[in-house]
Amino acid sequence: MNKFIVIDGLDGSGKDTQVNLLADMxxxxxxxxxxxxxxxPDNKYGRKSxxxxxxxxxxxxxxxxxxxxxxxxxxxxxxxxxxxxDVLIFSxxxxxxxxxxxxxxxxxxxxxSFILPTSDCMFFLDVSPxxxxxxxxxxxxxxxxxxxxxxxxxxxxxxQKFTYNWNVIPGDDSAEVISQKIKxxxxxxxxxxx
Numbered sequence: 001m002n003k004f005i006v007i008d009g010l011d012g013s014g015k016d017t018q019v020n021l022l023a024d025m026x027x028x029x030x031x032x033x034x035x036x037x038x039x040x041p042d043n044k045y046g047r048k049s050x051x052x053x054x055x056x057x058x059x060x061x062x063x064x065x066x067x068x069x070x071x072x073x074x075x076x077x078x079x080x081x082x083x084x085x086d087v088l089i090f091s092x093x094x095x096x097x098x099x100x101x102x103x104x105x106x107x108x109x110x111x112x113s114f115i116l117p118t119s120d121c122m123f124f125l126d127v128s129p130x131x132x133x134x135x136x137x138x139x140x141x142x143x144x145x146x147x148x149x150x151x152x153x154x155x156x157x158x159x160q161k162f163t164y165n166w167n168v169i170p171g172d173d174s175a176e177v178i179s180q181k182i183k184x185x186x187x188x189x190x191x192x193x194x
Contacts, residue, residue, distance in 0.1 A: 003086065022182060123185075132171075
């Protein structure tokens, strides 16, 4: 893998939209692009994480986070050392630790961000909880445990203590404006690499 990109944010922040736009840009340049959108449905950890996210309660909250972490680590192990991949893009990654209990989440984040790969192209789409909820409501999908206004507000506040080394992009902007900001940063780092 030559380039590692992460796009994260609250539910409804536009992560998958931005991942697809970015993957398309690199594919048009002739790059071999692999996208991992966590939780991934192609393995048991991703499926178990999604199952827990569709339920409620503290146990499912914890299970969703643990299985999500295992899913992300699986993706790292399987794809980060693959030299045939030019660009590896993760939708959701290590910020999932913010869903762990306060105090523990900070310790786990520091450990995880030290052990797992990071890059200059890690983006957090900072969408307002109200816009996030509006977008979630426009999807035709089952609602997950964190997809309510109280959780969205709480998790947006929590995210601020973890995104100090991320590129924070205002997530209420249009998809085109957000995409331009992400692409400019990625292209800037591409030029620094060459």
